[in-house]
Amino acid sequence: MAASEIFIASTGTDPAVQAQAALAGTQQRLLDRLAELAAPRPDARGELIDFCTGEVRGYLAASYQTLYAAASGAAETRLLVRALRQTASAITARIDALTTADDTSTAAVEALFAAHVGVEQTVLLPALGGLPGADLPTLVADFETLLGGGRVDAPDVIDVREIPHGRRHPRIFTRFSRLAPGEAFVLVNNHDPKPLRREFQATHPDAFTWDYVESGPEQWQVRIGRPDRADG
Numbered sequence: 001m002a003a004s005e006i007f008i009a010s011t012g013t014d015p016a017v018q019a020q021a022a023l024a025g026t027q028q029r030l031l032d033r034l035a036e037l038a039a040p041r042p043d044a045r046g047e048l049i050d051f052c053t054g055e056v057r058g059y060l061a062a063s064y065q066t067l068y069a070a071a072s073g074a075a076e077t078r079l080l081v082r083a084l085r086q087t088a089s090a091i092t093a094r095i096d097a098l099t100t101a102d103d104t105s106t107a108a109v110e111a112l113f114a115a116h117v118g119v120e121q122t123v124l125l126p127a128l129g130g131l132p133g134a135d136l137p138t139l140v141a142d143f144e145t146l147l148g149g150g151r152v153d154a155p156d157v158i159d160v161r162e163i164p165h166g167r168r169h170p171r172i173f174t175r176f177s178r179l180a181p182g183e184a185f186v187l188v189n190n191h192d193p194k195p196l197r198r199e200f201q202a203t204h205p206d207a208f209t210w211d212y213v214e215s216g217p218e219q220w221q222v223r224i225g226r227p228d229r230a231d232g
Helices: 015-038 045-072 078-098 103-129 136-147 169-177 194-203
Strands: 157-159 184-189 209-215 220-225
Touching (some): 045 136, 169 184
């Protein structure tokens, strides 16, 4: 490790701590702006709708493809991610209701989003920090790229043979989350990834395709895809 790369874990020099701080800054900015626009001002309605349909929805979508995806396949965080996705869906539904000029939807969006972010900060991020294979600095960097309207790495082939066995799944599930309906990637492994298939079935039940391209004895290749009909 180069001298410039040396850091003390759990301090301000730790990349994971820096990533959490950057994410917290983004979350606080959105919460502050949402509270400002939710105040009863007749001229703020249009701004509120634009902000919610733009930045808040963008935040939820970026979280789905990064933080949630990495944690979705692990047994210890799968239910947490499922709950966060349900809350995100509820927030999206309330955002849709804003266009009906229902003032209760404004308060609901603000309250739900604040609670949602609170769970991310106090439960999801610590869980990701202890999840083998979850690279929080990279996940947050990708999150910020997506939130800014950019594109993140989406390779057609994921070769995990050089990655320690217990650290592979977050990367694979993150790649799957970035597939559009009808798209696929090829997983290259040094064993038959049947346990991974069980994890996929638990996480995305009947919402993925699994086709062997090569079946050993030295190497396995599986094409993993998102069906055209799938929404998970």
